Each structure stands twice: as structure tokens, then as C-alpha cells.
Amino acid sequence: MTPTQNVAPSSTRFLQVDGGRIVYDVQGAGPLVLLVPGMAELRSSYRLLAPALVEAGYTVATTDLRGHGESDTGFAGYGDPETAGDIVALLEALGRPATVVGNSLAAGAAVIAAADRPELVEGLVLVGPFVRNPPMPFGMKSLFHAMTAPLWVAAVWKAYMPSLYAGAKPADFAEYRDAVIANLRRPGYGKAFSQTARLTDHAPAEARLAEVTAPALVVMGDRDPDFTNPAAEAAWIGETLGAEIVVVPDAGHYPHAQQPAITTDAVLAFLRSVHPDA
Amino acid sequence: MRTMEWKGRTVAWDAFGEGPPLVLLHGTPWSSALWRPIAEALAARFTVHLWDMPGYGASSKRAEHPVGLDVQGELFAHLLGVWGLDSPHVVAHDIGGAVALRARLLHGARYASLALVDVVALRPWGSDFFRLVQQHAEVFEQLPPAVHRGAIEAYIRGASHRGLRDDDLAMLVEPWLGEEGQRAFYRQIAQADEAHTAVLEPRLAEIDEPVRIVWGERDGWIPADRAERLRAAIPGSTVALIPDAGHLIQLDAPAALAAELSGWLERHRQGYCY
Numbered sequence: 023m024t025p026t027q028n029v030a031p032s033s034t035r036f037l038q039v040d041g042g043r044i045v046y047d048v049q050g051a052g053p054l055v056l057l058v059p060g061m062a063e064l065r066s067s068y069r070l071l072a073p074a075l076v077e078a079g080y081t082v083a084t085t086d087l088r089g090h091g092e093s094d095t096g097f098a099g100y101g102d103p104e105t106a107g108d109i110v111a112l113l114e115a116l117g118r119p120a121t122v123v124g125n126s127l128a129a130g131a132a133v134i135a136a137a138d139r140p141e142l143v144e145g146l147v148l149v150g151p152f153v154r155n156p157p158m159p160f161g162m163k164s165l166f167h168a169m170t171a172p173l174w175v176a177a178v179w180k181a182y183m184p185s186l187y188a189g190a191k192p193a194d195f196a197e198y199r200d201a202v203i204a205n206l207r208r209p210g211y212g213k214a215f216s217q218t219a220r221l222t223d224h225a226p227a228e229a230r231l232a233e234v235t236a237p238a239l240v241v242m243g244d245r246d247p248d249f250t251n252p253a254a255e256a257a258w259i260g261e262t263l264g265a266e267i268v269v270v271p272d273a274g275h276y277p278h279a280q281q282p283a284i285t286t287d288a289v290l291a292f293l294r295s296v297h298p299d300a
Numbered sequence: 301m302r303t304m305e306w307k308g309r310t311v312a313w314d315a316f317g318e319g320p321p322l323v324l325l326h327g328t329p330w331s332s333a334l335w336r337p338i339a340e341a342l343a344a345r346f347t348v349h350l351w352d353m354p355g356y357g358a359s360s361k362r363a364e365h366p367v368g369l370d371v372q373g374e375l376f377a378h379l380l381g382v383w384g385l386d387s388p389h390v391v392a393h394d395i396g397g398a399v400a401l402r403a404r405l406l407h408g409a410r411y412a413s414l415a416l417v418d419v420v421a422l423r424p425w426g427s428d429f430f431r432l433v434q435q436h437a438e439v440f441e442q443l444p445p446a447v448h449r450g451a452i453e454a455y456i457r458g459a460s461h462r463g464l465r466d467d468d469l470a471m472l473v474e475p476w477l478g479e480e481g482q483r484a485f486y487r488q489i490a491q492a493d494e495a496h497t498a499v500l501e502p503r504l505a506e507i508d509e510p511v512r513i514v515w516g517e518r519d520g521w522i523p524a525d526r527a528e529r530l531r532a533a534i535p536g537s538t539v540a541l542i543p544d545a546g547h548l549i550q551l552d553a554p555a556a557l558a559a560e561l562s563g564w565l566e567r568h569r570q571g572y573c574y
Contacts, residue, residue: 074344239555260544267543268559284562287341291558294337295551298467 034092039111042094046085046112050076053297054118057084058109060126060150060275061218062179064091064202067125070192070282071289078290083120085112087128089214091205100218102127102227106134113142121145121296123289126248126275127152127218130227137230145296146238146265147289150246150275153259154228157250170219176206179215188245188274190281198279231262238265239292241285243273266292301332301350301358304382306375309365312358313351313379317343320412320569321385324350325376327394327420328488329456331357333471334393334550338558346565349383353399357475361484369395369496373402377409389565391415393550394522398497405503413568415512415561418519418547422501422526422533423494429455430489437490441483448482449473461518461546468551504533511537512564516545516552540564 036043047065055075059067065084072082086093088108089100097104109131113120119142124132129151136143158166169178180203187195206212240263242249242256249255253269260267268288270277278285301312314332322342324335332339332350339348352359354375355367365371376399380388390411392400397419403409433440443451456472457464464472476485511534515527527539540560545553 077344078340241555257543266553266555268555270559271563281563283345283566284559286344287338287562288555288559290341291338291554294340295554 037112037115039088039108041097042088044085044088044094044108044112045092046083048081048083048116050079050081052079052081053293054081054083054116054120055293056109056112056116056120056122057082058105058122058124058128058132059084059087059090060128061087061222062090062202062206062215063087063125063276064205066198066201067276067279068123069198069279071123071278071286074282074286075289075293078293080293083112083116087218089211089218095210095214097214099221100214101221102130102224103134105131106138109135110139110142113139119144121147121293123147123149123278124151125149125278127222127224129153130224133227133234134230136236137233140235143236145293146234146236146263147241147292148238148259148265149241149278149285150243150248151240151259152222152224152227152248153231155224156248167220170216172212172216175212175216175219176203179203179206185247186275187280188247189243189272192279192282234263237292237296238263239288240265240267241277241288242267242269243275243277243280244269244271245274248275301352306354306378307365309354309362309375310360311351311354311375311379313349315347315349315383317346317348319344319346321383321388322346322348322565323380323385323388323390324348325390325392325396325400326352326356327396327418328356328492329452329476329485330394330472331475333357334548335391337554338550338561341558342562342565345569346389349385349388351379355484355488361480363483363487366491367484367488368491368493369398369402370493372399373496374407376400377403377407380409386410387412389413389415389568391417391561392419393417394547395420395492397421398500401500401504401507402496405500405506411509413510413512413565414507415514415564416530417514417557418516418522418549419530420522421497421504422529423498425494425497425522426492427521430492433486433489434492437486440486443482445477445482448485449477452476452485459521459547460552461516461520461544461548462552464548464551501533504530505535507534510568513537513539514549514557514560515539515541516547516549517541517543518545518552519547519549521547
């Protein structure tokens with residue numbers, strides 16, 4: 023376990039779960055929305071979406087994945103079910119149900135959380151979502167394994183990030199990328215990221231899709247490089263979950279940061295349908 | 301909502317948010333309530349104006365006041381003047397499209413941009429139900445309230461592709477209940493007149509503002525092929541089809557519609573282009 027060295031803003035809290043602490047921030051008032059970033063990302067991935075949701079009348083909680091940001095490292099596992107457990111633990115600590123926004127692997131985790139605890143997850147927003155394993159060509163797995171070795175994973179990720187942010191980039195992209203890479207270079211965090219990346223498996227999420235009853239929204243960047251055909255993957259998830267789909271133009275894996283106005287308005291319209299009286 | 305008087309009618313309206321002006325027009329048998337969730341999302345970047353046409357929603361529904369598209373178009377041009385809007389962004393649904401087009405082509409209104417969402421603009425429009433009501437309006441106005449409610453609920457359900465939630469259905473039906481509401485519902489159908497859009501058709505090519513045509517692919521009231529016909533009639537206009545959405549696109553695909561309008565409006569914000 024690596025205690026955080028950072029000075030936390032006053033709203034920052036830590037939740038003790040099995041194996042370490044998960045960091046989270048809470049701001050605003052109104053129905054609860056929990057924002058969970060994707061692999062390697064920090065909770066500031068939502069720096070453009072979160073204030074707009076607060077302004078529109080929602081309580082917004084953001085968190086760092088286990089092994090990321092201000093959350094601890096040294097956990098026994100970093101898979102979708104473990105992250106789903108963290109989401110459920112956060113909602114229990116917050117004491118009320120929420121709409122869970124999950125990006126990338128956190129979308130798979132959010133699906134598991136929604137299936138496990140339907141009374142805690144009243145809406146699901148899946149952004150650039152991995153809710154099943156993408157087909158991986160022969161040899162890719164070992165290549166990926168080599169690229170994500172703890173020793174050079176920060177350098178590899180620094181080179182790779184602009185491709186994941188294909189399309190429009192946030193104005194502060196360089197600064198944000200520096201923060202992400204600096205985090206990966208901290209003791210223990212490169213290793214935790216490596217474990218997250220190498221053991222990533224979304225079969226547990228796919229197995230639970232049919233159990234999801236919460237209304238859902240799929241947000242997919244039309245240039246998301248993680249999918250051979252992003253619109254087709256969004257359509258498949260939409261059909262499987264009975265979810266509405268928004269394909270965001272000129273955005274890659276992070277539409278909430280790359281096209282914040284479009285993504286915010288889509289999420290707000292969805293939230294109003296989850297909370298008609300808000 | 302706030303109110304203003306116009307030629308004996310009481311017009312319910314609202315304005316909120318920050319940024320360039322944006323006006324949303326509702327259709328029939330709807331009201332501005334259908335736009336409100338999307339209006340609230342857009343209010344972070346636009347000053348959003350909503351209004352209920354006389355005969356609809358929270359506006360007055362008195363028998364002596366005609367509610368045809370000619371009246372609504374004239375009123376809309378007047379409202380823009382009262383609000384002091386020279387060139388707002390305009391988003392219109394259903395007959396709101398005909399109202400916005402009449403204000404633009406017949407009453408001198410100008411827009412920064414115009415988004416036409418599943419609009420009434422090209423003939424033929426209306427339905428067999430419209431024609432039946434037009435022939436027997438006084439009979440329908442006297443239906444027992446429970447029968448009226450059942451009829452209007454069935455009618456409104458037909459506008460949705462995904463199916464309506466009970467609370468949304470209640471929101472849509474509410475203005476048409478009670479004696480005044482029931483009479484107003486059939487009166488506005490009885491006064492629907494294709495002549496009020498026929499005059500627009502030959503003049504659509506005069507529109508030189510940026511125009512986006514948005515349509516629910518599964519619109520069962522006004523089929524999506526109208527989108528392409530409208531695009532051909534308005535120079536430079538472009539089309540966005542929204543999958544899995546019917547005529548009640550605001551409820552069938554709220555996030556997709558919000559994303560489409562957000563992207564469209566962002567491209568045409570004053571002093572902003574890319």
C-alpha cells in the first residue's frame with residue numbers, strides 16, 4: 023500500500039476497501055452522479071464534465087481507479103469485478119443510489135455493479151465502453167504485454183495517449199497528459215497500471231449485461247481507436263442493454279474531455295430522463 | 301412560466317441561461333414542456349427562450365381565438381420583437397417548423413441558424429384522424445372525458461417509437477384534460493390547414509441561413525423521407541437522421557437529440573467557426 027503524498031483539496035475523501043484506499047471527491051447538490059475514469063486516466067479526466075453537471079443541479083462524485091491517481095496501489099487484483107466492488111463500496115459510503123458514468127474499463131465495472139446492486143445504480147452512462155473483450159489478432163496480446171512492462175509503461179503510454187485522444191483535443195491536453203504520466207512514474211503506480219492493463223478481461227462484464235435493468239446511455243467517439251468500428255460496437259451495446267446511443271463526432275476514447283459540450287448536453291438530457299423531477 | 305398578452309390571448313413563455321439567444325418551438329399536440337430538458341442542458345451556453353403557442357400548453361385556449369399556423373407565425377415574429385431578438389438560433393419541432401418558416405418568409409424574421417426537427421413543412425401532412433376530426437369537430441369536443449382521455453393517450457402513444465413512460469404520457473396529456481382542454485385539442489386539429497404551408501413551399505429556396513434538418517428515422521407521423529425532400533428544397537441545408545427515434549424524438553432519443561443540437565449550435569455560435 024502506498025499512502026498518497028499529495029495535499030488533497032478539502033472535498034477529497036478516502037474510502038477503505040479490502041487491500042487499500044480509494045480516493046473520491048464530492049461536490050454539488052441534487053441527484054448523485056458517480057464519474058469513474060478509464061485505465062491510466064485520472065479523475066480529472068472529468069474536469070470539463072463534472073462542473074457542468076454540478077451547475078445543472080447534480081451532486082457529482084469523482085474517483086480514481088484502484089492503483090491510479092490518489093487511490094492506493096498494492097491491491098491483489100485490478101479487474102472489472104474488483105473495480106465494480108469499489109463502485110458499490112463508494113455508493114454505500116455515499117449512502118444513496120447514483121447514475122454511474124464509466125469510461126473504458128470502468129464501463130465494464132459499472133455494468134457489473136449495476137447487475138450486482140440494481141438498487142444502487144439508477145442509471146448507467148457508458149463512455150468508450152469495454153463491456154466485452156475486443157477481438158485481438160494473434161500476437162497482439164504478447165506485444166501488449168511487452169509494451170506494458172512497468173519499467174517503460176509510462177513512456178509507452180505517453181506516446182500512445184494522443185492516439186487514444188484521436189480527434190478534437192482538450193485545450194489543456196499537454197498539461198493533463200503530463201499529470202497522467204507523472205502519476206505513472208510514481209513508485210508503485212507503474213506496476214499497478216501494468217497489472218491493470220495486462221490482466222484486463224471484460225468477460226465478467228459481458229456475462230452480466232442481460233441482468234442490467236437500469237436505463238443506460240452509450241457514448242462513443244466516432245474515432246475511438248479501441249474499436250475497429252466504434253459505431254457498430256455502440257449499436258451492439260445499445261441493443262443489448264436497450265440503451266440510447268450517442269456517437270460523438272471527432273472524438274476518440276474520451277468524448278467527455280474531447281467534445282465536452284456535446285457530451286455534457288447528451289448526459290444532461292439522459293439524466294433528466296432518469297430524474298424527471300430534478 | 302411568465303406570460304404576455306397578444307390580441308386577447310395570453311402567451312406563456314420562459315427565458316433562462318447565458319449566451320447567444322436560442323428559441324425552441326414546440327409542435328402539436330405538444331407544448332414547450334417537451335423541450336424543457338434539452339433547453340435546460342443548452343442553457344449553460346445559450347439564453348434559451350421557450351413559449352407555448354396560444355391554444356397549447358399553459359397559454360390561453362379560448363374558443364374565440366383562432367390557433368392556425370397563420371396566427372402562430374405572426375405571433376412568433378411579434379415575440380422575437382418583444383424579446384429583442386434580431387437573429388436568434390431557432391430549433392423547431394413539428395408544426396413549430398411551419399411557424400418558424402412562416403415568420404421567416406412572410407413576417408421578416410431572421411435567424412442565426414435554423415434546426416428543423418421532424419417538422420411539418422411539406423404537404424401532404426395531417427392524418428386520417430385529422431380529417432375525421434375536421435369533419436366532426438363538434439362531436440369530438442363533446443366526447444365523455446374518459447373516452448377523450450383514452451383517445452388522446454392512444455393518439456399520443458403513436459408518436460413514440462420506444463414507448464412512453466407513464467409520467468411522460470401524463471405530462472403530454474395534461475393540457476388537454478378538462479372541458480377547456482378537450483375543446484382546445486379538437487379545435488387546433490380542426491383549424492390545421494395545409495394552405496398555411498403551401499405558400500411556403502415555393503419560397504423555401506429564399507432561406508439563406510444555415511439550416512439543419514433532424515429527423516427520427518422511425519417517425520410514424522411524418523416519415524423520414526421528408527427530410528431529404530426538405531434538404532433538396534433549402535439550399536445548403538444538411539440532414540441528420542436519429543436512429544430508433546419516432547416523432548416524439550425528445551423522449552425517444554433525448555441524449556442523441558441533445559448531442560445533435562449541441563454540436564449543430566456550437567458550430568454556429570456567434571463569432572465561432574471551425
